[in-house]
Amino acid sequence: AGSATFGWGVSTAGGNVFTNTTDVQVPDAGAAVYSPIKVVGRAGNAPSTLAVGVNIVHPYRGDLVVDLVAPDGSLYHLKKSNGFDSAPNVVATYTVNASGETASGTWKLKVQDAYHLDSGHINSWKLTF
Ligand SMILES: [Ca+2]
Ligand SMILES: [Ca+2]
Known part of the structure; x- marks a missing residue:
């Protein structure tokens, strides 16, 4: 018997930055896709200045709607779609x-x-606490 812990797509630098660099395809005019980052070892609440670094490869970024989803499911809007942003x-x-x-x-x-x-696809993203 024993136990193990594991995570995916998670790395830390200086204890403050959490990154997921795994590519996630974003289907054309399709359902929303999600890329997770598991944050561990941080007590209390997130900061009022949580930095969300986003790197999405897409030939026409106006297609994209981007949100941050908190651990409890709360949604924070980051970017709207814009048919004129080519x-x-x-x-x-x-x-x-x-x-x-x-x-x-x-x-x-x-x-x-x-x-x-x-x-296009999500190339990477990160949270800086
Ligand atoms: Ca599209
Ligand atoms: Ca990547």
């Missing part, structure tokens, strides 16, 4: 007031492609 890729850091959320738990990046034609 630039590629979402490479941005969003600041979220997550002070009402427990820091430890599984956070998710939720990405949905809203318009037909182009598709």
Whole structure:
């Protein structure tokens, strides 16, 4: 008998940064997809200046709706779709007031492609506490 603990897609640097670099395909005009980050070892609540670094590869980023999902399921809106934003890729850091959320738990990046034609993938994302 014994026990083991494990995690996926998780790394830490300096105890403050949690990253998932596993690619997740975002289907064209399809259902939302999720990329998880499991935060462990942080007591109390998340900060009011939680930094959410997002790297999504996509030829037409206006297709994309991006949200952060807290461990309890609360949704924080990061980016709306915009049919006129034809630039590629979402490479941005969003600041979220997550002070009402427990820091430890599984956070998710939720990405949905809203318009037909182009598709892409989540390349990586990270939470900086
Ligand atoms: Ca699309
Ligand atoms: Ca990646």
